[in-house]
Amino acid sequence: MQASNLDTPLVYLKGVGPKRAELLQKELGMASYKDLLYHYPFRYIDRTRFYQIRELDPEMPLVQVVGKILSKEVIGEKHKKRLVAKFADETGAIMELVWFQSIKWVEDHVMRGSTYIAFGKPTFFNGSFSISHPELENYPRPPGLTGNLTLQPIYSSTEKLKKNFLDSKGLQKLIQHVIELHINEVRETMPAYVLEKYKLISRKEALVHIHFPANQAKLQQAERRLKFEELFFIQLQLLYNKQVRSLKFKGLLFDTVGERVNTFYKEMLPFDLTNAQKRVIKEIRIDTQKGSQMNRLVQGDVGSGKTVVALISMLLANDNGYQACMMAPTEILARQHYESLVSLLKGELVNISILTGTTTKKQRTVLHQQLENGEIDILVGTHALIEDKVKFKNLGLVVIDEQHRFGVEQRAKLWRKNTIPPHILVMTATPIPRTLAMTLYGDLDVSVIDELPAGRKPIETRHLLEGQRLRMFGFMKQEIAKGRQVYVVYPLIKESEKLDLMHLEAGIEQFRFEFPLPNYQISIVHGQMPNADKEFEMRQFIEGKTQIMVATTVIEVGVNVPNASVMIIENAERFGLSQLHQLRGRVGRGAEQSYCILMSSNKLSENSKLRLNTMVKTNNGFEISEIDLQLRGPGDITGTQQSGVLELKVANLAKDQIILQEARNTVIEIFERDPMVNLPENSLLKTYLDRKNQGIAFDKIS
Template sequence: MMQILEPLHNVAKISAKLAKLNLLCYWDLALHIPLRYEDLTKVYSIAEVKLGQQVMVQGKIIGHEIVHRKTKQLLVRIDDGSSIITLLFFHFFPSYATQYAIGKQIRAHGEIKNDYMGNKTIVHPKIQTVNEEVKLSNTFSPIYPTTNGLANSAIISLVDQLFDANFISETLPQSILDKYELLGLEQALLTLHKLTPQQFANNYQKQALRRLKFDELIAQQLLMQKIYASKHHNPAPAIKTTNQYLVPLLSKLPFELTKAQNRVMREILQDMSQAQQMNRLLQGDVGSGKTIVATISALTAIENQFQAVIMAPTEILAEQHYSKISKLLEPFSIKVVWLAGSLTPKQKKQATQACVDGSAQLIIGTHAVFQKNVEFANLGLVVIDEQHRFGVEQRLALVNKGNKNQYPHQLMMSATPIPRSLAMSYYADLDVSSIDELPPGRTPIKTLLINNNRRNEVLKFVREHANLGHQSYWVCPLIEESEKLELENAINTYNELCTALAPIKVGLVHGKMKPKDKAEIMADFVSGWTQVLVATTVIEVGVDVPNASIMVIEHSERMGLAQLHQLRGRVGRGDIESQCILLYENKLSEIAKQRLKVISTTTDGFEIARQDLLIRGPGELLGQRQSGLPALRFANLEEDLDILHAAREIAKLLVETYPIKAKQLVELWFHNKQIYSGI
């Protein structure tokens, strides 16, 4: 089987070109599926061909001439007895008179068009000279993805070598092929590379593609199960709650945990009680109450004399966690330490010293937490908020700060819900907990789509609500002028709003401000002193101002669904009816129309994530995670969910019953991927 992973033979002259297409071995070639096919299996009569058809015709050359229109053109006329067609060439050799000699029989393949006189013509057809040796092909001619300087015929020749060499062995047991009605692997690949007209008529290539989707998803499941097993093999402290802090905290909360919060708490505490490292992803919609779950998890570690870390991607969000959680834990005399880039050298030294000597029980901060000079006395739990904002390397850097013999438990949180198909595939190395209900009493948010030419009406609406004591966000995606995107400059908008809304107090916060200035502006808004806050998207994650009831988003057509949903979630946190106003420009692209339709018709984060996957595909949703995991080539996660379910079961069966086949499948599909070598 593994002969198919051998480097391609006798390709020295074109090896650099093949490498550009990632064609290094025969298996790469097997998966290099044609983009499309040309039908050179049948000759059509000139009289019956229709406009727009891609066909082959055959006839005797009855004339040729050069005409001078805008450019020099060669016209060749052929007759097959039923009618005459003109072949038009813009590029031709001086020897055309010999090449297209009158009386010669030729075949021409291309798209049927009409010339300016309404006569049938083919522009730059592919030409074959007809003789006894040139027979019609039995299969369609594949057109492969290629690169400059590499002829399609060279790839066809290599594919012929592959099938002649009998390198392709079956990867799945017969029982699985029978159960799921799958083609054999060689048959599937042969169909896709050498499709016959009869197979095409019966849509046989769809079955062939289905087989590759199965293999691809089974291999991915096997890989993820392997990663899962290696991660969950890491030793970690068995942490069981003593209820020293947990029971008193729950009793003093001004609200009851939802059923979903209680369920995920049980899942997390069960994981932490094991002597293997927890690797759990906690996902929940905007405002579903993930922070209190993280706090309870941290308290469980602290009850057992371990340190806990909560890390967030932005200083605004990290600081909000710090102030909120510190307040909650005040009665318990727990030492909570703040660690971020904005600290003075002296403050930083004190904070890192508290981490090392163990006096810091809970450490809350930003990227500063995993820097080299930060060490911990006894780290038991790491909570990473908005985990998709951090690279795999950054997360590992923090997790590796545990004791050498033990890893800290790891809880990752995301307010961007992950569709089930992604959770089952790219996140299959993690256990996933979902908070799928919002706390009671949250007011529903109305989403309004408004054309930017009605901007003055929106300003009037914001003014009226400010006079009632309500607060508003006004979000601009960019802070610097960009001619290309024509986006509103946040500073210009701030000046515009200051003038239009005077004497109402307007603030401005953007990503290029110093952390100290940003914190002051945010504090003014939280206290209610500032009534309208103009902001770039720095406020999209985690900011909590219950009195803010209006969210205006400029150029909403330029933003992704997840980002729009996150921003909308900043309002509706109190008992005031809230509105999210999406301003958009004319001339919307199809994707922008789709996004705005989805965001204005649902507030369900899980449905929005599913639609986002359909619109964008998994690449962008996965972000940094994608960098470690190869993209799927054949399967589409949402469309092929049934295959994904089957692949999970088949992967488990292969590991238990056919371990050699399981190993071969992973080697085949991931042989040249770095992630495979690391397991």
């Protein structure tokens, strides 16, 4: 493909030069004309509205006033000089325009008696309004002007760039220059039939109007086109990967439901499966009979029974002559899964082993041997499972828990542990909003376990203010007297000078005073403790030797204590919604009524009030995740930085759900008609995929 002038290094653009080019590279990652073109405004100032001086208010951010320069006067001496101009609008009202710099230029170029548009931030001082260092334009504006237009773009910049005159206005001039010289070199990226179907404007037109919209309607058209394109190409890549896997990768056949699954289901299962669990198991059965590799995501709230679904799936692999493994992000969680599986199977049916970072060399030697000769049916572990020396005889199913904690390459290493790739079952207890799931996990088939097992009581959540602390202590003592246990979670380990938080160390002192020995025993767990100490303290709590666990969020995932009935979250306003929901899920594991108490300061922002009220109102993780997406945006909700998927420039997953669905549906229709994208009308898409799969950045096709 012929190189475009848009690939020209920025150093050659008029008004840039070596120093500014280096700064733009360092500060904003810009190297070429193309990078400038894709540096979109983050907001716009409406330049269609003109104010009269009597309408001004010091609270207004930026205004423009049409008026005449009545007089100019330089006041003060040397370093304290300023130029003050009297400026009158058509009503005769007068304000001041003030310059502290470039006084000589203003004296020479701003003419007394001329009419200008003055633009800037109004301030009120000594009974009159003024604007310091206003932008001045001749009035009326000359026809055909590009730049200020009607909606003025505002671009993100940095302090270093501003010092080199590359503030929003400076960037606007450079972008305007690129558009004037090179906009005709922008090539279309979308097939004509897609543009026609959704009435999308051309890429070239969209880029002009995202920077310099002629009006609000043109801006909306530009945003819709660029959002659609951004989401469309994400879906194209995800669904193409899925398509290639199903067409090119042969999958293992699990066509037998044998003795292990039947014995466990009929004789050992301690409770009836929910309809949701049955539905998901059926979906997994269908996937593993297709002859192509399964890639399925199972979402389910804390306590919804994902472990049992995973176990039945692993027993299905064993029944068909294959081994299975289950990988968890932490040793605590891996050990918890191992103990749950052993307990559910009562040590029968299959041989289960565990491999973690603390497994001794001697134990590893035996384990590696048993794994290679097929004696181990199910292996549970941490990242240790992906080590090259861990070899399976015949790995058929990989279960990955809390998969957002693992990188893509880490997961891929497990897939390579068999000649024919094993089936993949990914589980998460972090409810993911639908739009985020379509984007983050768009290449996976998604199952949802949206029922809790029978007999589980919904957790009661209460919000208490700092002044109600004694009430909280009283409630704790009541529950401990019934033989229950309590978690107390803090956001910090040590006091922060910036945030007035009740920190862990002060909290421990307070709890030791309120809950003295010998009647009360306290476990303490935080992230800076050695692993062995952490394990010991958790074990004490799990075994019921301590009644209270005071901890930071290290207990968010990985502790299962059915006897714990109270979760107290200190400074709850400092936590995100998803994290609050995960912490609440640590209780409610048994048949007893459980409680979550959210302690907060008396002064709360509207955002904090909404989060805490949401927690009190609902236990539904999916409802909570949707509100969390609206409040925080996608990048903060899960560990998405590793995905590379969510670096969106214009689309917003919280607001653009309809566009995302349209983009995804379009891609699905394309693959139904043209599975390998070989038809002439899809040549642009084929080029995109070929270059993307060769590792060539194609995000900014010129």
